Amino acid sequence: MAREAEEDLSFDEFVAARARSLFRTAYLLVHHRETAEDLVQSALERAYPRWRRIRGTGAPEAYIRRIIVNLANDMWRAGRGVQWQELEEDHQPRLVPQAAADPAERVATRDALMRALRSLPFGMRAALVLRHWEGLSERETAEALGVSLGTVKSQTNRGLERLRAAVGPPGPPEPALAGPPSGRRAL
């Protein structure tokens, strides 16, 4: 009984410390507050009975984040009957100047980026969120998504290309992404 109470305390401390970060990641995956809350709630419900074992892995947040990604992926698959089709060139979104100095244009650029991110297929979007928001390495991202390293590389590169296309004119050829990501961890 005492051990159970101790595990409850540990679980509560984890939730208090990390739920917001998990929530932000979930939100970036699904772009909907209530759904993101549902994802975190469901992930915690699944994690709680196994908390002792999950805590023993030394990376409980990574474990629960993976549950969230899997749940979000399941949702996306369930709704995959809805498909996006590109229109002709003259129907493409208005290009927003990249790295604009004007604050208003910078806001517009970021809005365009988020819209473009939302329009990406789930795998591509999740790879970008995990790599560039969570700051995971390519290998960590592959583990979180349950895909190969090569898939993460191609999804990330293609996702960045599509974001770049959404916010500005085509840039110079993309260099090979051999190094680690920008390395920032989620808040």
Added chain:
Amino acid sequence: MNDHDAAFIHHFDLESELYTAMAEETDGLGPPELDMDKVRGAGRRRRMVLAGSGAAVVLVGVAAVVLAVGGSGGSGSGGETVAAAGSSSSHGATTSGPSPTPTSAPPAITATGPDGGVVRIVPSGSGSVRYTLSLDPSGHCDHMLTMVLPPPFATTPPSGTKAKVVTVPSSLWTTPAGSEACRYIVDLGPLTSSPSSR
């Protein structure tokens, strides 16, 4: 600066802008509203299921022993004991029947256009998802999307429609309403599992 440097800076700027955009997008979210009683309740139900399964195994074991003893004794009362143990075993097995996870409510789609038009569409079948459609918060028509519903709800992209077209297979929908409003859907949100839980 050579081409490689220029490419690197271009790449870096995009990632930097992406990170900033994601931070700004989620800054105002605040903490999630979580139901910790439900979290713990799910855990307790799971423990009970496991305990129930264990009890069922024990009872099946007891039944097997009683059956062996009763069979060798050949008495009528032994047979009754076996029957009683068997029913207990069945009762224990029911713990694996209902899932501890609540099932989701019937799915539906609700969307609102900038003209105030609302559309609610209920997918057919026993699917368990709900589509949440939301407007682009900026409200710029430049980023409109169009939902094309299949016959008999079909509509064609209006002239001047920008961005992309969403195609919804007819198998997903049974109830059309206000297909006109569909033309103004600008963002297809994610799926939620239980509209009635909110």
